[in-house]
Amino acid sequence: MTKDIILKAEDIKKTYLAGEKKINALRGIDFQFESDTFYVIIGKSGSGKSTLLHVLSGMDKPSEGQVFFREKDLGELNNKQLSEIKRKEFGFIFQSYNLLPELSAYENIILPSSIDKRDVDYDYLRMITKSLDINNFIKKYPGQLSGGEQQRVAIARALINQPDIVFADEPTGNLDEENGNEVIKLLIRMKKQLNKTIILVTHDMDIAKRADVLIKLKDGMITDVKKREKLCIKN
Numbered sequence: 001m002t003k004d005i006i007l008k009a010e011d012i013k014k015t016y017l018a019g020e021k022k023i024n025a026l027r028g029i030d031f032q033f034e035s036d037t038f039y040v041i042i043g044k045s046g047s048g049k050s051t052l053l054h055v056l057s058g059m060d061k062p063s064e065g066q067v068f069f070r071e072k073d074l075g076e077l078n079n080k081q082l083s084e085i086k087r088k089e090f091g092f093i094f095q096s097y098n099l100l101p102e103l104s105a106y107e108n109i110i111l112p113s114s115i116d117k118r119d120v121d122y123d124y125l126r127m128i129t130k131s132l133d134i135n136n137f138i139k140k141y142p143g144q145l146s147g148g149e150q151q152r153v154a155i156a157r158a159l160i161n162q163p164d165i166v167f168a169d170e171p172t173g174n175l176d177e178e179n180g181n182e183v184i185k186l187l188i189r190m191k192k193q194l195n196k197t198i199i200l201v202t203h204d205m206d207i208a209k210r211a212d213v214l215i216k217l218k219d220g221m222i223t224d225v226k227k228r229e230k231l232c233i234k235n
């Protein structure tokens with residue numbers, strides 16, 4: 001079965017200026033991301049992983065090259081159109097969870113819908129909170145939750161608007177091994193259940209082994225791409 005191309009990077013370059021010095025964080029990235037696939041981007045510190053995730057997700061602009069979400073060139077969109085895509089079609093998960101401490105888990109989860117003044121789809125909400133096993137602490141506040149529980153709430157929040165793509169930047173970076181594994185298991189389960197594309201950045205080789213497609217970055221360039229058949233590991 002052929003899958004849709006959902007996101008496309010064409011000759012992406014990103015240069016930062018640090019004083020007089022030019023840093024070539026991305027040096028020509030070409031890649032097509034398909035729907036319903038778990039991508040892991042791996043590489044050493046400074047190889048450009050976070051920069052690539054930021055550019056792919058419209059959080060930052062490339063210095064050169066184009067990013068297409070479906071047929072739309074993100075660089076051609078105005079701020080309003082871009083924020084709409086980021087709110088409705090993309091979900092974000094960060095290492096630091098980024099939950100609002102004064103809101104309960106439930107209020108944090110539905111926040112993206114409230115911001116958009118959208119009705120919450122309660123059947124969908126029930127399905128994701130059940131799958132992520134959140135219901136027994138849904139009324140608690142982030143300060144009352146463990147790191148793993150907070151990250152599960154953050155995953156539910158990233159999924160509430162039923163995005164096509166979830167971008168995750170080191171989502172297990174603040175978790176111990178057991179909770180980190182649980183979060184990855186849940187992300188993979190949500191991907192299968194909801195047919196999402198996940199693009200995840202990590203240093204962790206154990207997570208990398210679970211990717212459908214593993215992308216290796218070195219010095220701002222893709223040096224290797226491995227598909228699951230070749231990874232030969234089952235989830």
Ligand SMILES: Nc1ncnc2c1ncn2[C@@H]1O[C@H](COP(=O)(O)OP(=O)(O)OP(=O)(O)O)[C@@H](O)[C@H]1O
Nearest residue numbers: 016017018023025044045046047048049050051052
């Ligand atoms: N805002 C910035 N200003 C200047 N240089 C930057 C900026 N952001 C990143 N860089 C530089 O760009 C290069 C790539 O950084 P990036 O954060 O994308 O790497 P990374 O692979 O995600 O690293 P890590 O695994 O440590 O998070 C590095 O040399 C970094 O120092």
